[in-house]
Amino acid sequence: MVWSVNRGTQIKLIVLSSLIVILVIYNRLIYSSHSYTPSIALSPKAITGQNLWQRNNCWSCHQIYGLGGYLGPDLTNIYSNPNKGPDYISTFLNSGVQSMPVYNFSNSEKEAIIEYLKAIDQSGVYPNKESVIEATGWVKIKYKDE
Numbered sequence: 001m002v003w004s005v006n007r008g009t010q011i012k013l014i015v016l017s018s019l020i021v022i023l024v025i026y027n028r029l030i031y032s033s034h035s036y037t038p039s040i041a042l043s044p045k046a047i048t049g050q051n052l053w054q055r056n057n058c059w060s061c062h063q064i065y066g067l068g069g070y071l072g073p074d075l076t077n078i079y080s081n082p083n084k085g086p087d088y089i090s091t092f093l094n095s096g097v098q099s100m101p102v103y104n105f106s107n108s109e110k111e112a113i114i115e116y117l118k119a120i121d122q123s124g125v126y127p128n129k130e131s132v133i134e135a136t137g138w139v140k141i142k143y144k145d146e
């Protein structure tokens with residue numbers, strides 16, 4: 001059968017198909033553009049630290065990027081905090097204060113947890129005050145190493 005649509009319908013079809021093409025191109029541009037999420041590859045030591053973190057329920061009291069329990073403080077950037085840092089974390093782990101239990105981590109276990117918190121710290125800043133909503137709808141976040 002031959003096309004038997006009138007002029008008005010033809011124009012509507014052309015407009016509709018152009019919109020579809022524009023939508024497809026727009027989507028491709030958005031989803032194939034540079035991703036702002038840095039890829040994080042944990043070292044084997046940091047993975048050991050992450051396992052210790054999970055097995056010892058650090059989550060139940062601490063947050064990373066604001067997620068977790070709320071009895072203790074957020075630990076996202078404790079590693080690079082000028083008043084805290086690795087030695088401070090190390091001391092905290094086996095001393096236990098107030099409502100934080102005393103752990104008996106070996107030196108290598110402490111190092112692994114610190115390595116994990118270091119990797120977390122390098123992945124971004126929390127709370128993140130430097131973020132802007134771009135015209136594309138993406139939220140641009142300023143990472144520490146930018």
Ligand code: HEC
Pocket residue numbers: 052053056057058059060061062071072073075078084088089092093097098099100101103113
């Ligand atoms: C039962 C709750 C609880 C658990 C479980 C817990 N903590 Fe804590 N932690 C706390 C509290 C409460 C504080 C704050 C104590 C204070 O400042 O006096 C704290 C403080 C800390 C600090 C110092 C934070 C700062 O900014 O001064 C570090 C580091 C820390 N915890 C690491 C850990 C790690 C690692 C684990 C898991 C191995 C863990 N905690 C498990 C409750 C907990």
